[in-house]
Amino acid sequence: MPDNRFIERPRSFCSLGGALLTATALPEVVPILHTAMGCGGSIYWNQYGSTGYLGAGYCGGLAVPSSNIQEKDIIFGGLERLEEQVRTTIELIDGKLFIILTGCTADIIGDDVQSVVRQYRNEGINIFGAETGGFHGSGYKGHDTVLTVLASEFIGQKKTKKKNKINLLGIVPGQDAFWRGNLLKIRTLLEKLGLEVNSFFTQHDTLDSIQNAGDAELTVTVSDFYARKTAEALQDVHHIPYVTNPFPIGPTATEAFLKKVAEALELAPETVNKVIVSEKEQYFHYIERVADAYNDLDWQRYAVVVGDANYAPAITKFLADDFGWLPELMVVTDDIDEEDKTKINAVIESLTSHYPAAVAYESDPTEIKTHFWQVIPRRTDSLYQKTFSPGFVVGSHLEREFAADIGAGHLTVSYPVGNRIVLNRGYAGYDGSLSLIEDLLSVIAAQR
Amino acid sequence: MTYIELKVAPRREERLGTCIEFGGTVGEVHRQFCGGCLKNRSRSFSQGTICQLLPATAILTSLQDSVVIVHGAVGCGGAVHSQGASVRLGQFNSGDKNPKGALWLSTNLSESDVVSGGEEKLKRAIIEADKRYRPSAIIVLSTCVPGIIGDDIDGAADALKEQVAATILPIHCEGFKTKIMATAYDAIFHSFLRNMVDGNDETEFAVYNNEAAVTAEKIRRSRLVNLLNVSSMTGPDQKELTRLLNKLGLEVNMLPCDAHPDAFRLAPFAALSIGVCPTHDDYFMSYLHEKFGVPFVGGQMPIGIENTSLWLRQIAAKLGLEDAAERIIQSETEELHRALQPLLPNLKSKTAMLSAGEIRTLATAVLLQELGMEILAVRPYHYDEFGGTEISKLEKVNPKIRINVATAQPFEAVNLIYRTKPDIYIGHNSDNIWAAKCGVSILPIYGTNSIYSGYAGAYDVARRIERHLKNPVFNEHLAKNVRQPYKESWYAEDPFKYIKGVE
Ligand code: SF4
Numbered sequence: 001m002p003d004n005r006f007i008e009r010p011r012s013f014c015s016l017g018g019a020l021l022t023a024t025a026l027p028e029v030v031p032i033l034h035t036a037m038g039c040g041g042s043i044y045w046n047q048y049g050s051t052g053y054l055g056a057g058y059c060g061g062l063a064v065p066s067s068n069i070q071e072k073d074i075i076f077g078g079l080e081r082l083e084e085q086v087r088t089t090i091e092l093i094d095g096k097l098f099i100i101l102t103g104c105t106a107d108i109i110g111d112d113v114q115s116v117v118r119q120y121r122n123e124g125i126n127i128f129g130a131e132t133g134g135f136h137g138s139g140y141k142g143h144d145t146v147l148t149v150l151a152s153e154f155i156g157q158k159k160t161k162k163k164n165k166i167n168l169l170g171i172v173p174g175q176d177a178f179w180r181g182n183l184l185k186i187r188t189l190l191e192k193l194g195l196e197v198n199s200f201f202t203q204h205d206t207l208d209s210i211q212n213a214g215d216a217e218l219t220v221t222v223s224d225f226y227a228r229k230t231a232e233a234l235q236d237v238h239h240i241p242y243v244t245n246p247f248p249i250g251p252t253a254t255e256a257f258l259k260k261v262a263e264a265l266e267l268a269p270e271t272v273n274k275v276i277v278s279e280k281e282q283y284f285h286y287i288e289r290v291a292d293a294y295n296d297l298d299w300q301r302y303a304v305v306v307g308d309a310n311y312a313p314a315i316t317k318f319l320a321d322d323f324g325w326l327p328e329l330m331v332v333t334d335d336i337d338e339e340d341k342t343k344i345n346a347v348i349e350s351l352t353s354h355y356p357a358a359v360a361y362e363s364d365p366t367e368i369k370t371h372f373w374q375v376i377p378r379r380t381d382s383l384y385q386k387t388f389s390p391g392f393v394v395g396s397h398l399e400r401e402f403a404a405d406i407g408a409g410h411l412t413v414s415y416p417v418g419n420r421i422v423l424n425r426g427y428a429g430y431d432g433s434l435s436l437i438e439d440l441l442s443v444i445a446a447q448r
Numbered sequence: 449m450t451y452i453e454l455k456v457a458p459r460r461e462e463r464l465g466t467c468i469e470f471g472g473t474v475g476e477v478h479r480q481f482c483g484g485c486l487k488n489r490s491r492s493f494s495q496g497t498i499c500q501l502l503p504a505t506a507i508l509t510s511l512q513d514s515v516v517i518v519h520g521a522v523g524c525g526g527a528v529h530s531q532g533a534s535v536r537l538g539q540f541n542s543g544d545k546n547p548k549g550a551l552w553l554s555t556n557l558s559e560s561d562v563v564s565g566g567e568e569k570l571k572r573a574i575i576e577a578d579k580r581y582r583p584s585a586i587i588v589l590s591t592c593v594p595g596i597i598g599d600d601i602d603g604a605a606d607a608l609k610e611q612v613a614a615t616i617l618p619i620h621c622e623g624f625k626t627k628i629m630a631t632a633y634d635a636i637f638h639s640f641l642r643n644m645v646d647g648n649d650e651t652e653f654a655v656y657n658n659e660a661a662v663t664a665e666k667i668r669r670s671r672l673v674n675l676l677n678v679s680s681m682t683g684p685d686q687k688e689l690t691r692l693l694n695k696l697g698l699e700v701n702m703l704p705c706d707a708h709p710d711a712f713r714l715a716p717f718a719a720l721s722i723g724v725c726p727t728h729d730d731y732f733m734s735y736l737h738e739k740f741g742v743p744f745v746g747g748q749m750p751i752g753i754e755n756t757s758l759w760l761r762q763i764a765a766k767l768g769l770e771d772a773a774e775r776i777i778q779s780e781t782e783e784l785h786r787a788l789q790p791l792l793p794n795l796k797s798k799t800a801m802l803s804a805g806e807i808r809t810l811a812t813a814v815l816l817q818e819l820g821m822e823i824l825a826v827r828p829y830h831y832d833e834f835g836g837t838e839i840s841k842l843e844k845v846n847p848k849i850r851i852n853v854a855t856a857q858p859f860e861a862v863n864l865i866y867r868t869k870p871d872i873y874i875g876h877n878s879d880n881i882w883a884a885k886c887g888v889s890i891l892p893i894y895g896t897n898s899i900y901s902g903y904a905g906a907y908d909v910a911r912r913i914e915r916h917l918k919n920p921v922f923n924e925h926l927a928k929n930v931r932q933p934y935k936e937s938w939y940a941e942d943p944f945k946y947i948k949g950v951e
Contacts, residue, residue, distance in 0.1 A: 006569070008553050035496070042523060045527030046526030066497070068494045070624055094934065104592050
C-alpha cells in the first residue's frame, strides 16, 4: 500500500490508535490524549470492530483523559489546555505512569508537549510524551513509538546484566487481536527454558518489572518487522543486544525459534532439546486424537492466507509444514519495503515442505481478489477441472464475503477481527497451533 | 434558510446555542437555557469522546450504491470497522445473503501530504472510486488534517464534476471545528441539499407521457411522505414506524440511513416530511419546506406511548387524516396496554439513569415514566432548544430529576451513579461499560437489531428491562472485581466540579 494512494478499508489503526492500545495494555499506565475530541471515540469504535470486541480496560475507551482541543486551540496553540488537562488528570485519575499521546491536530500545529512533560516531571510526576499523530503511520508504528519512549526514558539503566533475563517484543496489542494469548504462550514457553521474561503486557508484568528490564541480557523480538526501534533503543541506551525471529506458529517454526533463542543466550543444548521434546509430546498428545477425523473426513484443504507481516508467513508456514494443507497464495497486507519483503520471501522459500506458495503484497480488498483469481482457477462447466476445492481462506473479516462466494471455509485471524470474540486465545507456539487447528476444523465441522 | 449558500453548514453552537456542559436538575436546565447562559462553558478535565465524523460515517456508509471517502489520516474512519456490522446487518435484512458491508476508503494522509497538501490524492481517490465501483454517489468526508492544512474539498469535487459519473458530495465534518457532534447531521444534509436535492423532476419518478400515469403519480405523491430516520434506528424500528404510517395510508420515502441516493432526489416531491428526532432533522426538513414547499412535522420522537400517539396525531393533522389516526391510536394503545399489564408490576418504582443523544435520552426517560419507573438522572449528549418539550414532560413528574449534559464523560456518570444508585442504566454504545463497572444493569439505548420505537418498541423496552433486572449478577461480579480509574476522593466531590464558566 504505497502512501501516494488511498486505501480501501484499511487494515491497521493509525499511529495514535496503535499507541493508545499499547498504552492501555501496559500495567498501571494512564494515557492522556492531546487530540481533538473525536480521536478517543474513533479508536474505541475501531478496536471494537477490529480487535475481537476488545473493551476499554482500566482507563481507555471513552474514559481516556483527552485535551479535546478545539479550533481556538489550533489557532492559538493547545498547550494551555494540555497543561490544564494533565493537572486535572493527575488530580482525578489513579495512575502510576502517565503518557501524553499526541494526535494529528497537535502534531501539525507543533505544540511543544515536552515542555509540559518537563514541567510535571520537575514536580515528581512519572510522565512521558510521545508524538503519535495519525499521519505518521500505522498502528504498528504508534506501538513502536510508545515502547521506544519507555525504553529510552523510563526503563532504568543497569550496570550489570542478569543471566537468562530477556525482554520480549514483536506482538502488537490491538493490531494483533490475539495479543494477550500469544504473549502469554510465548512467555510461558520461554520460561520453560529457564528464562526470566519481561513481556510488558501480560498479567505477570508490572510497572516495576518493566522499569527493571534494563538488566536483561537479550531482547527477543518474535517478529521480523514490528517494534524494531524499541529493540534498537534497548540496544543503544541499555546495551542489550537483540535477536529477531519470524512469529512462530506450530512445532516446526517454534522449534527453530527456541533453538535460535537458546543459541543467542548460549543455553545448554540439552535444556532446549528437553523443552522441545516435551512440547512436541504435548502437541501430539492432542493431534493423535484429531487425526482420525482429519483422515476419515478428508480435512486437507487448499488455502489462501491473508494477514499482516507476522501472521501471513506464520500461518502459511504452519499450514504447509505442519498441517499438510496447501497454501496456494499468501497475501501480506503491510506496507513494507523491498528489503523486508526478502525476509518474508525467505520464510516461504525455506518451507520444509517445499510447498510452492505464491506471495503477494497488497492490502486493498479489491486488489486482493484480483490476486486470488490469478491463482484460483475459475469454475467451468467441464466435469474434469482443477478447482480450488475444498478451499479455505484464513484472513481478516474482510475476506468473509469472498470466501462465501467461492464456497471456501473462512477463519478470521488478522486485523480487522470483527466477527470473533477474543479473550485469552492465542495461536503462537506449540500450544497456540492446537487452538488454530480447533478453530480451522470447527469451521468445517460446523457444516456437518 | 440562507445557510445553503455557504460552503459549510454553521456550527450548532452558533445556529442553536447548543451546549455540552451542564449539571443540575431538569427544572434548572429548562429555566437557565431559556436565559441563554449555558454557552461558553468548558471542562477543565475531559475524556476522549465522539466527534462529528463518527455519526457521519455511521449514517453515510449505510447508503446504498455509494462509496465513502474519508479524507484524512488512516485512523479517522476506523470506526467503520464496527459501524460496518450494522451496515452489513441492514444489507442482510434487505435480502442480500452475502452482504458486502460498508464500503469506504481512506486517503491515508501521510507526513508528506501534510506538507504538500492532500487535494491531488483526494482527486485520484475520487476518480478511482468512480471507475472501480461505479457508484451513484461518492461522499467525501473531510477530517481534522485537511481542515488544518486547508485542503479545498469543495474545489476538488467541483473540478471533477464533469469527469466523474457519480454525484460527488463533499462534507465538512472536521472533529476540531465543533464540540457538538450533532453538527454532523447539518453537515450531511447541507451537502445533499447543495449537490443532490435539486427538485429537478426529470427523473424516473416524473416522466410519464400519458395522462393516466401522470394522475396516478400525482395521487401517489399526495400520499408519499419523507421519513427522516436516524443511524441509531434499527431495521425493526424502521419497520415499526413504516407499519404505522402505512396504516394511515401513507407511502414512505425513507432517508438518509440505508437509503439509495435517489431517495434524496425524490424528497422534494413528497407531501410531507416527517422527523423522528428534532435534533436530527430540522435542517433538512425546514429547507425542503422553504425551497420546495414540502410541509413537515418534527417536534416529536416516536419513542414512548404518548409520544408515538402525539407523533401520529401531528402527522395526521397535516394531511387531514385525524379520524383515521384516532382509530389507529385507540386500537394500538389498547392492545399495547393489555400486553404491558403483566410486565408493569416488575418495573414499578425501579430506578433508572439514561445517557445518549439529546432527544433519544429524554424521550426514552419519558417512556420509562410511563412504565411506572422512576428517573434519577438523564445525561443527554448535548442540550438545546429542542430538548425543552421532553424536559417539560419529565419535569411535570419530578422537577428534581438530575440532568448532566455531557458527550459521554463517564467520570461524571460514575460519580452520579455512586450517589443515586439506579437499578438500571440505559446508555449509549461505549459509555455503558462505565456504569456496568459500577454493578448496574444495562440496557443499550439503541441498536442490537432490537426495537425501541413506536408502540411495539414501548413493549419491547419494557420486556427487555424486565429481563435485565431478572439477573444482574454479571455486572455485580464485575463491580466487585475490577477498578474504576478514579481516585476514591472523586466520589465525595461535586460531580460537576470540572465544568467551568458557571456563573
Ligand atoms: S483527527 Fe479529527 S476527524 Fe479524525 S477522529 Fe480525531 S477528531 Fe475526529
